[in-house]
Amino acid sequence: MSFVAEFKKFALRGNVIDLAVGVVIGAAFGKIVTSLVDNIIMPPIGWLIGGIDFSQWKWVLKPADAATKTAEVAIQYGTFINVLVQFIIVAFAIFLVVKAINRVTRREAEKPAPPAADVVLLQEIRDLLKQQNRTP
DSSP: OOOOHHHHHHHHHHHHHHHHHHHHHHHHHHHHHHHHHIIHHHHHHHHHTSSSGGGOOOOOEEOOOOTEEETOEEEEEHHHHHHHHHHHHHHHHHHHHHHHHHHHHHHHHHHOOOOHHHHHHHHHHHHHHHHHHHHH
């Protein structure tokens, strides 16, 4: 099999396409959650604790120096807090989706499957034999 034909077979396999769709939707969902955290959740929390913007929290290791034109060196732990909140929201949303899928899957599994054709035929034969044995 040629390299191109093998790649085409791989790329058009259903799982790869499903994965690609999942990645694109996941990226879009990540942007929504980032906006939700940065623009809706964190401002009221910052306001409640005294007007603090978490994204501005940092530990300055070395301040910026205008004379030597060196940038500030700082650990941005406020940004880390924002990302942590985003992670918790995404993890909770995925948990809810997986829980819903499991519930639907469980309900489908609980439904009895219709008997196979040969089982139905055997049951009919059994019922006919019972009727013949009852009538003299």
